[in-house]
Amino acid sequence: MNAKELNFAYRVRHALNESLDELPPSTTERLASARQMALSRKKKDAPIRVFAVQRAAAGQAGRFFNDQFSLLRRFGMVIPLFAVMIGLGGLYQLEVQQRISDTADIDAAVLADELPLDAYIDHGFNAYLAKRAD
Numbered sequence: 001m002n003a004k005e006l007n008f009a010y011r012v013r014h015a016l017n018e019s020l021d022e023l024p025p026s027t028t029e030r031l032a033s034a035r036q037m038a039l040s041r042k043k044k045d046a047p048i049r050v051f052a053v054q055r056a057a058a059g060q061a062g063r064f065f066n067d068q069f070s071l072l073r074r075f076g077m078v079i080p081l082f083a084v085m086i087g088l089g090g091l092y093q094l095e096v097q098q099r100i101s102d103t104a105d106i107d108a109a110v111l112a113d114e115l116p117l118d119a120y121i122d123h124g125f126n127a128y129l130a131k132r133a134d
Helices: 003-018 025-041 061-066 071-112 117-121 123-133
Strands: none
Touching: 071 123, 117 123
């Protein structure tokens, strides 16, 4: 509720309370019986269950784990980042080794094949080899 709604509710309550003494007794009795009936139909209050995390440990160890800049929190952020960096470095090395292996296979095939000497002088063949090596 904002301030305007709360102020309006107080004014309505005040206006109703002012005219309370002027009500006839029959109306007062009917209102009282209706209130009793409404209260009898009201559900019993159930206990509210709330999940609460207690972030304190006994003794001085509580400060070590709960401190915003504690060593464990810093390692909790750095270790996964370090693992990702190692993984990416490993993938890069694997790709480089695969490329070297492919180039070596092409070179071995060219050297093992019996081609005429004119094939090595041909610019198209050199372009083909350069393209395959990349």
